[in-house]
Amino acid sequence: MAQAGAIVLAGGKSSRMGSPKAALEWHGSTLLRRVTGIVARSVDGPVVVVSAAGQALPALDGEVEVVADEREGRGPLQGLAAGLAAIGDRVDVAYVSSTDVPLLHPVFVRRVVGALEDTVDVVLPEIGGFRQPLSAAYRIDLLSTVEELIAADRMRPAFLFERSRVLHMSEDDLLEDVALARLDPALASVSNLNERADYERAHALPAPEIPVEMFGPLATRSGTRRQIVPAWSLGAAAAGVHVALDEHVVAALNGDKITRDPELPLVSGDTVAFMVADAGG
Amino acid sequence: MPPGGYFGKALLVDLSAGSSRSESIEESVLRSYVGGVGLGAWLMHSYCPARIDPVDPRAPLMFVFSPMVGTPLTTSAKFAVVAKSPLTGRLTDALASSHFAIAGKLTGHDAIVLRGACREPSVVVIDRDSVRTEPAPDLWGLPAAQAEARLRDRHGPAWRVAAIGPAGERGVRYATISHDGRHAGRGGLGAVMGSKWCKAILVRAGTKVGSADPAGVLAAARELRKRSFGAATAKYRELGTMANLLAFNAISTLPTRNFSAARFEGAPALGAEEIADLRHLARNSCASCSIGCEHIYRGPGGTQARMEYENVFALGPLCGVSDADAVIAASSRCDELGLDTISTGGTIAWAMECVEKGLIDAPWLRFGNPEALLRAIEQIGAREGLGRLLALGTRAASQEVGRGSEAFAPHVKGLELPGYEPRTLQAMALGLAVNARGADHNRSGAYEADLSGAHDRLMGGEAHVAGAIETENRAAVMDSLILCKFLRGVFAEGGRDPLAEWARLLKLVTGWDVDADELATTARRIVLAKRLFNLREGWTREEDWLPDRFLSESLKLESGRTATLTATRLEAMISAYYRERGLDEAGVPDPETVGKLSLHGLMGSEQIGAKVG
Numbered sequence: 001m002a003q004a005g006a007i008v009l010a011g012g013k014s015s016r017m018g019s020p021k022a023a024l025e026w027h028g029s030t031l032l033r034r035v036t037g038i039v040a041r042s043v044d045g046p047v048v049v050v051s052a053a054g055q056a057l058p059a060l061d062g063e064v065e066v067v068a069d070e071r072e073g074r075g076p077l078q079g080l081a082a083g084l085a086a087i088g089d090r091v092d093v094a095y096v097s098s099t100d101v102p103l104l105h106p107v108f109v110r111r112v113v114g115a116l117e118d119t120v121d122v123v124l125p126e127i128g129g130f131r132q133p134l135s136a137a138y139r140i141d142l143l144s145t146v147e148e149l150i151a152a153d154r155m156r157p158a159f160l161f162e163r164s165r166v167l168h169m170s171e172d173d174l175l176e177d178v179a180l181a182r183l184d185p186a187l188a189s190v191s192n193l194n195e196r197a198d199y200e201r202a203h204a205l206p207a208p209e210i211p212v213e214m215f216g217p218l219a220t221r222s223g224t225r226r227q228i229v230p231a232w233s234l235g236a237a238a239a240g241v242h243v244a245l246d247e248h249v250v251a252a253l254n255g256d257k258i259t260r261d262p263e264l265p266l267v268s269g270d271t272v273a274f275m276v277a278d279a280g281g
Numbered sequence: 282m283p284p285g286g287y288f289g290k291a292l293l294v295d296l297s298a299g300s301s302r303s304e305s306i307e308e309s310v311l312r313s314y315v316g317g318v319g320l321g322a323w324l325m326h327s328y329c330p331a332r333i334d335p336v337d338p339r340a341p342l343m344f345v346f347s348p349m350v351g352t353p354l355t356t357s358a359k360f361a362v363v364a365k366s367p368l369t370g371r372l373t374d375a376l377a378s379s380h381f382a383i384a385g386k387l388t389g390h391d392a393i394v395l396r397g398a399c400r401e402p403s404v405v406v407i408d409r410d411s412v413r414t415e416p417a418p419d420l421w422g423l424p425a426a427q428a429e430a431r432l433r434d435r436h437g438p439a440w441r442v443a444a445i446g447p448a449g450e451r452g453v454r455y456a457t458i459s460h461d462g463r464h465a466g467r468g469g470l471g472a473v474m475g476s477k478w479c480k481a482i483l484v485r486a487g488t489k490v491g492s493a494d495p496a497g498v499l500a501a502a503r504e505l506r507k508r509s510f511g512a513a514t515a516k517y518r519e520l521g522t523m524a525n526l527l528a529f530n531a532i533s534t535l536p537t538r539n540f541s542a543a544r545f546e547g548a549p550a551l552g553a554e555e556i557a558d559l560r561h562l563a564r565n566s567c568a569s570c571s572i573g574c575e576h577i578y579r580g581p582g583g584t585q586a587r588m589e590y591e592n593v594f595a596l597g598p599l600c601g602v603s604d605a606d607a608v609i610a611a612s613s614r615c616d617e618l619g620l621d622t623i624s625t626g627g628t629i630a631w632a633m634e635c636v637e638k639g640l641i642d643a644p645w646l647r648f649g650n651p652e653a654l655l656r657a658i659e660q661i662g663a664r665e666g667l668g669r670l671l672a673l674g675t676r677a678a679s680q681e682v683g684r685g686s687e688a689f690a691p692h693v694k695g696l697e698l699p700g701y702e703p704r705t706l707q708a709m710a711l712g713l714a715v716n717a718r719g720a721d722h723n724r725s726g727a728y729e730a731d732l733s734g735a736h737d738r739l740m741g742g743e744a745h746v747a748g749a750i751e752t753e754n755r756a757a758v759m760d761s762l763i764l765c766k767f768l769r770g771v772f773a774e775g776g777r778d779p780l781a782e783w784a785r786l787l788k789l790v791t792g793w794d795v796d797a798d799e800l801a802t803t804a805r806r807i808v809l810a811k812r813l814f815n816l817r818e819g820w821t822r823e824e825d826w827l828p829d830r831f832l833s834e835s836l837k838l839e840s841g842r843t844a845t846l847t848a849t850r851l852e853a854m855i856s857a858y859y860r861e862r863g864l865d866e867a868g869v870p871d872p873e874t875v876g877k878l879s880l881h882g883l884m885g886s887e888q889i890g891a892k893v894g
Contacts, residue, residue: 213531216524217515219554247774248512250734252532255839258734271839275528276516277733278770 004113005045005091007083008036009076009134010099011052011069016195021100022051023058024199027207027232029263030058031193032099034232037061037265041257042109045091050079061261075155076134077146084143091140098134100193102202105267108189111177112169113137121164127171127190133157135190183269207232208268212241215275218249235262237272250277285493286348286790287311291324292390294405294412296477297338297397301412306391312793313879316347318374318724319761319807320392321363325372325814326883328394332818335367335469336452336476338398344443344482345374346386347763348790351490353502355509356765358382358569362443366468367476368454368624368674369695369719371815371824373468376723376760378567379461384441387486399478402450404432409487420480422447424617425459428481436483444481445471446619451664452476453672455624455697459616462587463567466621468696468718469674493792501789505771509571513770517574518564522590523553525700529590530598533838534702534728537598538648539630540691543702543836543844547603547649551593556605572767580609588612591722594700595626600633600654607651611658618662624674627697629657631675631690632667640686643667688829694719703827704836704844706731707741708748711854715825716753717811724760726752726769739844746857754804758783761807780804806878809862809870813883822868825855 010022010032017024022032029037032049040047040061049066051057057066067086069079080096087094093116095109115123116137123137142164149159175181193199207230219225222241229240234253238245245251245260252258252273253266266272283289289308294301306320314320321343328341342364349357360382366373385393388407395405402421403414420428425444432442442460449456449471456471457464474482492498516524526548529535533543549555553576562585565575578588586592586609596611597603615622633648635641646653646667660668670678675697679690691698696719703710712725722728730748731738759766762783772779780797787795812820832851836844859866863874875884 215528215531215554217519220519220557225554246512248515248770250732253840255532256739256842257840258532258732258738260734273528273531275531276524278513278516278767 003045003091004043004093004095004137005087006039006043006047006095006097006109007080007087008032008039008047008049008097008099009079009083010049010057011055011079012099017193017199018196020055021193023056026102026203028235029233029265031102032058033060033263034102034265035097035099035104036064037263038104038106038267039095039097039109040064041265042106043095043113046087048083048086050083050086074150076157077150077155077160080138081143081146081150084138084140084146088140088143093137093139095137096134098192101135101190102193103188103191105180105184105189107177107179107183107269108135108174108187111174111180115167115169119165120167122161122166123169124161124166125169125174125190127174127187132190134192183267206230207236208266208270210237210266211271212237213271213273214241214243215273217276218243218274231266233262233266234259234264234272237266238262238274241274243274248277249274284308284311284791284793285491286352288389288391288490290390291392291394292388292407292410292412293328293394293396294407295397296395296399296405296414296479299414301410303390303410311391312795313803313806314810315758315761315787315803315807316349316391317345317359317361317376317761317763318363319757319803319810320347321345321361321374322372322807322810322814323883324392324394325363325365326810326817328396329365333365335365335370335473338477339396340365340473342395342470342473342477344385344393346382346391347761348787349762349764350382350386352492352498352790353569354498354764354786355502355506355569355571356567356768357763358567359763359765360385361760361763362458362465362470364468364470364473365818366695367452367472368469371694371719371818371820372717372811373470374718374760375458375465375467375470376763377458377460377463377465378570378765379441379463380568381441381443381460381484383568384486385484387488387490388484389488393482393484395477395479395482398476402478402480404481404483405479406436406483408485417480421450425619426462426617429460432481432483440483440485442481442483445474445479446617448619448662449475450480451662451672453620453661453664454674454677455621455628457619457621459619461568462616464616464621467623467721469621471619492790494789497789501786506571508771509768511771511774513774514572514767517572517767520553520557521574521576521588523576523588523593525590526593527552527554529700532705533836533844534705535598536594536698536700536702538601539599539634539689540698540702540830541634541834543705545598545601545603547601548598550603551597551605551608560605560609570765572765574767578609580613581606584610584613586613586616591700592622592626595623596654599626599630599700601648602651602654603649604651607654611654614655614658614662618658620658620662623699624697625658625661627691628661628671628675628678629654631679631686632657632671634689635682635686640682640684641667688833690828691830692720693827694824696720701728702836703831704846705838706738707846707850707854708736708738708745710741710827710831710846710851711745711858712749712753714827714851715749715855715858717808717815723766724753724756725749726756726766739842741846741850741854743857746854746861749858750861753808754801755779757804757807758800761803762787802878805862806880809874809878809880810883812868813870813880816869825868827851
């Protein structure tokens with residue numbers, strides 16, 4: 001797989017939602033924080049948020065970059081161009097996402113990005129009979145084509161697909177991936193939230209069940225080493241096992257990333273280990 | 282008049298001539314190198330003849346104290362044992378904690394330097410400036426603890442003893458020096474002592490040492506003691522370093538089967554969280570310590586052993602052994618024989634892989650076989666059978682076996698790796714590669730940076746270099762003051778600057794107007810003083826490297842990611858480390874660095890061994 005980054009388009013008007021989607025609360029975090037956190041977990045390159053000029057964004061992880069789209073309101077191609085330009089010299093491919101997909105799963109992102117072979121410019125999922133241009137992977141080389149389309153005022157993604165080598169991925173194609181079929185069988189990764197009712201339904205869903213393991217004094221004090229707790233974020237997982245995420249504690253996500261970021265998004269299939277920060281002898 | 286905390290002199294003992302004398306150490310040297318490993322490095326430049334065989338009688342063995350010893354500051358009863366290592370041929374400095382530190386310093390010296398050799402198995406008795414040797418054939422062959430007990434029975438309880446076990450007598454290159462059940466473990470210092478026919482050194486406090494501000498020191502000691510009971514030391518109090526084992530297993534940093542894997546399926550059977558209820562017997566403290574990290578476990582047949590992460594990792598997962606009885610018994614036996622558990626486990630694990638690959642003909646020595654582990658330890662301690670080869674350590678043994686076995690011999694500069702997988706801890710990979718002592722987790726605590734979450738531990742780069750340097754600098758200061766590293770979290774919690782904290786303590790003891798900036802410079806000086814000693818002894822850049830296995834084999838994590846450390850990445854980190862340290866591409870301090878750190882006296886052959894004789 002080529003070096004991949006991610007672009008999250010945050011500058012939409014959110015007119016049907018009634019308030020900016022990026023800042024919508026999501027179980028102690030925000031939609032944008034969650035989506036940027038999930039794509040950051042899914043790609044090995046940078047994550048860029050494209051905002052509208054002057055748009056106030058909620059707090060983000062320090063490594064997430066933000067670029068302002070000076071020509072807002074011209075649709076996703078405009079945002080795509082701004083994102084590709086910002087990220088382009090560092091990666092070969094970018095996963096592009098909207099802000100309003102809180103059920104996005106890292107295995108979905110990896111499945112889409114991983115399908116981008118040398119002969120393909122765009123990996124475009126088609127789910128429920130709809131193309132998903134904001135849950136798709138784009139080769140960075142497309143920037144010049146996108147700019148040409150914008151200059152010609154051809155602002156619909158369909159115009160880009162006409163001029164690109166597109167790999168269409170059906171639901172069956174996507175679910176050939178065993179991990180995706182296990183962790184997101186309904187492909188809720190692309191379920192976006194347009195209206196308040198969508199948001200409220202999604203927000204009411206039960207949190208992923210996260211196996212949490214504790215080590216050292218954290219285990220002996222709690223009287224148990226393993227618990228399963230519902231948690232949308234690392235902070236919720238810590239609260240679920242009564243661990244304070246202070247300077248004396250760190251967590252390992254899936255035996256890999258070391259963190260104590262309480263807003264780190266969790267998804268089904270994750271495991272969390274809490275251990276004392278004074279690791280070592 | 283020496284500054285507070287010091288006597289301003291070293292005791293030089295010539296065992297061959299049966300003579301001794303004190304030699305003053307200038308205050309400028311004390312301030313520049315502080316004590317412990319720092320002062321030890323300076324003393325080695327001064328008193329160790331260049332390019333000498335580490336077990337040549339003329340090679341020095343040094344017991345180096347520090348300004349904090351004798352103060353009420355918690356964890357300060359520590360000392361450094363310093364010599365040229367028979368395992369690495371480079372500088373080695375092992376720290377230990379015990380009443381020996383206090384009694385040794387209160388002989389009235391900041392360091393005791395043994396040179397020459399006794400004519401027969403002997404003990405060295407130091408009572409202030411009076412030094413004598415006593416024949417001790419009855420002690421030769423005894424475990425260090427038994428020799429220590431007999432000597433204290435014979436001489437009286439005021440005497441403190443550092444002794445070697447049978448492995449040191451027989452020249453096992455990773456033999457230890459022991460006292461109060463603690464060990465100066467790494468680098469074969471016991472073999473150096475054994476080469477001098479010295480079974481033990483006895484010291485007795487005969488004087489006092491003052492502080493510049495006794496009331497201030499007392500107040501600081503009370504405050505530090507109180508802070509030492511907090512969350513930053515909870516792990517050590519409650520479970521000890523054994524708490525690392527299962528946590529490291531969960532994050533793929535637990536070296537397993539000679540570093541062929543980083544997760545061990547048998548780890549739960551060895552984890553403190555799992556076995557403490559059944560096996561934990563007691564918790565002890567070193568002298569002058571309020572943490573109490575020693576956790577004593579019950580083994581088979583009424584045996585007991587102080588269990589720490591490093592001995593469990595090395596004698597358990599590294600050898601594929603998950604039998605807790607066997608690991609406790611092996612650890613206990615290493616203590617009796619006087620063997621460094623890390624090098625013992627590393628060497629046996631390497632030999633097990635050699636057997637698996639048909640490179641050594643010892644079909645009994647298989648990964649996961651507890652009886653084989655114990656049998657190999659006996660052979661090493663006795664230097665019999667396969668033990669003759671394994672007593673050399675993995676570097677020399679792999680050179681003898683050849684046929685590709687060097688690629689998976691787990692050492693840097695000849696010192697076996699501790700329990701930190703470098704592919705999944707890539708700041709630590711750098712720290713292990715460049716440290717003067719060899720593959721070492723005490724002089725380079727770069728794993729702290731990896732496990733802080735501040736960078737991606739699988740993708741070594743600039744942040745990892747900075748982390749490795751910062752932790753190496755902090756270790757240089759703590760190991761010279763000397764204060765226990767288990768306090769390091771106490772000095773850093775709440776956003777404190779540890780260097781400022783240490784400078785405050787040093788100022789109270791010595792009266793020097795020292796600040797954090799000066800200690801930062803001191804740290805850099807000490808790190809490079811050790812490097813310069815190695816340079817003098819023939820070190821080249823090729824020694825700052827990791828075994829091929831780590832650069833050619835990847836590891837898969839639970840997350841699905843692959844941990845790969847390429848030679849190119851390691852090379853880049855080493856070059857960046859050199860630049861940050863003010864070294865040229867060959868790893869030699871450049872003139873500007875030499876000037877800034879006042880290292881002129883340690884550069885160049887004209888200074889080499891200037892005080893020898």
